[in-house]
Amino acid sequence: MSLDKDQVRHIALLARLDITDAEIPDTVDKLSKIVDFVDQLSRAPADGVVPMAHPLNATQRLRPDAVTETDERDRIQANAPSVDGGLYLVPRVIE
Amino acid sequence: MTTTLHTLTLTELKNGLEEGAFSATDITESLLARISEHGETLNAFITVTGERALEAAALADQRRAAGEARPLEGLPIVHKDIFCTSGVRTSCGSRMLDNFVSPYDATVVERLAGAGAIMLGKANMDEFAMGSSNETSWYGPVRNPWDLSRSPGGSSGGSSAAVAGRLVPAATGTDTGGSIRQPAALTNTVGLKPTYGRVSRYGMIAFASSLDQAGVITRSVADAALLLEFMAGFDEHDSTSIDHPVPDYLGSLDGRVDELRIGVVRQHFDAGLDERTGKAVREALATLEARGATLVDVDLPNIDLSVPTYYVVAPAECSSNLSRFDGVRFGHRAEDPADLLDLYCRSRGEGFGAEVKRRILTGTYVLSAGYYDAYYLKAQQVRQLIAEDFRKAFENVDVIAGPTAPTPAFELGAKTDDPITMYLNDIYTIGANLAGLPGLSVPCGFVDDLPVGLHLVGHHFAEQVILNCAYAYQQDTDWHTRCPEGFE
Numbered sequence: 001m002s003l004d005k006d007q008v009r010h011i012a013l014l015a016r017l018d019i020t021d022a023e024i025p026d027t028v029d030k031l032s033k034i035v036d037f038v039d040q041l042s043r044a045p046a047d048g049v050v051p052m053a054h055p056l057n058a059t060q061r062l063r064p065d066a067v068t069e070t071d072e073r074d075r076i077q078a079n080a081p082s083v084d085g086g087l088y089l090v091p092r093v094i095e
Numbered sequence: 096m097t098t099t100l101h102t103l104t105l106t107e108l109k110n111g112l113e114e115g116a117f118s119a120t121d122i123t124e125s126l127l128a129r130i131s132e133h134g135e136t137l138n139a140f141i142t143v144t145g146e147r148a149l150e151a152a153a154l155a156d157q158r159r160a161a162g163e164a165r166p167l168e169g170l171p172i173v174h175k176d177i178f179c180t181s182g183v184r185t186s187c188g189s190r191m192l193d194n195f196v197s198p199y200d201a202t203v204v205e206r207l208a209g210a211g212a213i214m215l216g217k218a219n220m221d222e223f224a225m226g227s228s229n230e231t232s233w234y235g236p237v238r239n240p241w242d243l244s245r246s247p248g249g250s251s252g253g254s255s256a257a258v259a260g261r262l263v264p265a266a267t268g269t270d271t272g273g274s275i276r277q278p279a280a281l282t283n284t285v286g287l288k289p290t291y292g293r294v295s296r297y298g299m300i301a302f303a304s305s306l307d308q309a310g311v312i313t314r315s316v317a318d319a320a321l322l323l324e325f326m327a328g329f330d331e332h333d334s335t336s337i338d339h340p341v342p343d344y345l346g347s348l349d350g351r352v353d354e355l356r357i358g359v360v361r362q363h364f365d366a367g368l369d370e371r372t373g374k375a376v377r378e379a380l381a382t383l384e385a386r387g388a389t390l391v392d393v394d395l396p397n398i399d400l401s402v403p404t405y406y407v408v409a410p411a412e413c414s415s416n417l418s419r420f421d422g423v424r425f426g427h428r429a430e431d432p433a434d435l436l437d438l439y440c441r442s443r444g445e446g447f448g449a450e451v452k453r454r455i456l457t458g459t460y461v462l463s464a465g466y467y468d469a470y471y472l473k474a475q476q477v478r479q480l481i482a483e484d485f486r487k488a489f490e491n492v493d494v495i496a497g498p499t500a501p502t503p504a505f506e507l508g509a510k511t512d513d514p515i516t517m518y519l520n521d522i523y524t525i526g527a528n529l530a531g532l533p534g535l536s537v538p539c540g541f542v543d544d545l546p547v548g549l550h551l552v553g554h555h556f557a558e559q560v561i562l563n564c565a566y567a568y569q570q571d572t573d574w575h576t577r578c579p580e581g582f583e
Contacts, residue, residue, distance in 0.1 A: 008456070015414060015459040016421075016436070017452060018444025027453070030514050034457050037515050038403045038470065044477050051475035052482060054335070055291045055305060055531025056555060061334060075198040081428035088423050091432050 002032045002039070100125040102583075105170055105264045105318040106345075112159065112169050119155035119169025119213065123148050126171050126215055129262045133582065137238050137247075139257040141176045142184050143216040151213045158211070167325060168211030173266040175254050176217040177224055178204050178309075179298040187300045188220040188232040188250075191426045191446030201298025202330045203267060203309050210325040218266055219253030222448045223417065224274055224302045226250050227520040228510065231450040236507050239282060240579040241545055245504040248278030248520075254312045255282040260582045265313045265322060269299060271306045272405050273499075273524030276536040279312050280499035280548025283538045283577060285565065286312045287319045290555050291531030292337035294323075295330035303412035304335070306405075306528040314575055316537065316566040320344035323558060339556055347559050350567040353387030357564070358492035362398050363523055369502040375540030375547040376498045382571055383496075383564065391492050395484040400477050401526045402518055407461050407474035408529070413451075414458025420446060453514065482530040489554045494564050498523055499536040499548035523550055533558045537565040538574040546574070 008028050012019045019027055073086055082089040100122050103111065111117050127145045134140050148171075155169035179185045179197035181204075186192045200208070208214065221231040229237040229252025239247040240260035247256040251268030255278035258266050268275040270288035279286025287310045294309040301307060309326065313319045324345065329338040359380060364373050384390050422428040422442025429445055432438035447455070461470035488495060500520055510517040527534040532552050539549035549568070553561040569575055 003460075011456050011460050011463065013440075014463060015455050016418075016439040016443055017447070017455055018440040019452070020444070023449075023452075026449075027456070030453055031456055031460075033513070033515055034406060034453065035460065037518075038407050038457075038461075038474075041400065041403050041407065041473050041477055042469065044397070044400055044473070044480075046473060046476035046480060049476040049479050051472055052479040053475070055482065055529070056337065058292070058335070058337065063331070072198065076425075078198070079195055079425035081422065081425075090423055091434050091438055093435055 002035045003028060101129045101261045103264065104315045105313060106315065106321055108170055108264065109321070119152040119159070120149065122169060122171055123152035123213060123215070126263055130215065133260055133262055136243065137240060137256045137260055138235050139219055139237050139253040139260065139262060140216045141186055141188070141219050141234050141253070144183055144214055148213050148215050155211060155213060165211035167207065170212050171215050171263050172207055172212040173215050173218050173254065173257055173263045174204055175220050175251050175266065175268050177220060177269050177300045178267060179300070180204055180214065180217065183217065185217070185300070186233070188222040188234060189446065189448070189451070190233040191420050193233065193427070195425055199298060202295035202332060203326050204298065206325055207322070215263055218251070218257055221250035221252065222451050223300065224250040224269055224271055225413070225450050225454050227273070227277060227517050228505070228507070229253065230507060230511055231448055233448060239504045240582050241282065241504065244506055245545070246281065246507050248281035248500070248504065250274040251278050251312060255279055255284055255286070258282070258284045258312050258314060259579060261578065265311055265318055267309060268312050269307060269309050270528065271303050271409060272528050273521035275310045275312060276524050276534055276548070276550060277500045277520055279536040281504040281546060283546035283574065284312050284314055285316055285319050285538070285575065286310065286536045287323065287558070287562070288527065288534045289323065289327060289558055290533045292335050293339070293533070293556065293558065294326045295333040295336050297330055297332035301416040303409040304416060305412060306409060316562055316569050317345060317348060320348055320562050342559055344559055344562055348563050348566045350563070350570045352383055352564055352567045355388040355494060355564060356391055356492040357383060357388050358391050358393035358488055358495040360393055360395050360398065360495060360497050362395060363497035367501050367519070367522060368498055369542070371542040372498055372502060372547050375542065376549055379539035379549040379568065380496060383568055386567055386571060393488045393492060393495060395481070395488060395526065397477065397480045397484050398526050401481055401529055402522055404474045404477045404481065404529060405525045406457065406518060407470050408478060410454040410458035411462050411471050412458070414455045414462065417451070417455055478529050481526060485526065485530045485532060493553070493557070493560055495552040497550050499550035503542045503545035503547060527552045531555065533561060535561045535565055537568055539568070539572070540574055
């Protein structure tokens, strides 16, 4: 096993992903297999190679800094689990 | 007449509509009946938009009667449920988006509808397009019409099964590592993944943004060419869309391959390939050679590293893209969260399935402090080497050909225990995504009554070259006209 359950719990916290106790053994097992598999990259000779940033080596296109969006808050917030007066509601953050 | 409309290809339906042999309403009613007859067996659909489609068909018939028919007027299409469709649930195969009704149309959806195509529904898919068998869908696996105990491939498995089962002549798909081409190979259909940036990704729910590309699954090459013309082209809403002229793909199909140089990759016929699949592919290459094409051996020295490279780059981008699902603005939200952290963690833990979680965790790991250089940076360097191998190969050849998938369709459940075995399904297709090249799978035979696909990769923006090569192949073969038993 290249990863242990504490490492997996730490990664899951970084990813804001709840992994239940029941899911842990399978997650540790399969994630370790994946990490072992991609570890073969370490043997690839790639020193000095420029890392790829875009498959066609294109650069980011810019546009004029103009307002192009219309106000569609109500339509968009129709999908929100909890809103009030145009605001998204979440559990209290500051006591 | 209308009882056999499901047997016609898109171009045949187009001709029939233009000749007045039948109406858009006839087509829509006929195919909706097919979908209700076979849809449940295949589980190919997440949502069927029958009422909407019939309204659109009535309007299409009015337009045609008024002499205002658009190029795809009244032609049926199914969209993979990864494309946002205004006013229609867009689930991406996930519990996370089971309740999500898109407020807007993806550019692909908008352009096809703008050309007159009628959406019949949304196709099932692997959750967030992460899978090669359509078994990771929250809505259950799709079944392959060629053998209902087998997978239709993935992630565009609903699209491939719906087209192969003659529920619809064409469906959109997306391809991040082979998700159009592998399901096409496993279902005896044509699957086209265009050049990266050729088709807009706007409104296509993101998985791995440097690899994702939209395309189509059809039964004939001509149909894929017809649709691509209306899907391709610059879109200001997609910052990676490329402003490059869109040719008349259908009109440029001439079936001539006498000046075509086809590169055959030695590594793609090694031990990992099912022997009889390899034989079918070699025979297909011989058919193209007999038609005048020249076969040339090509070497892609780093291609064996494409799968591990992909399984660093794609999960890294996925972990970043899927961070938007937070249980706050849209999508699944956990009940009674204790605090904000609990809301995030449980909403995501409940909303995502096991494979999506594994990819998010893999991506988070390879991007985390201390591991970035060893994994992510290294993978992007190897990706450059793989792309460079292709660039060199295309100095000598016009097309690179080989098998699309290592085996024919496998049994549902056969590969779900070992992620690496599942990942290796895409061993021949992932290279094209890493290098941003267009790829196509065309039916080229059968092994034990299960379809096999020939994979053709072209240089950037050379979709017409691979389309024409596949079109030429279809002039000499009839694999693509074969229909699975029970779906005639």
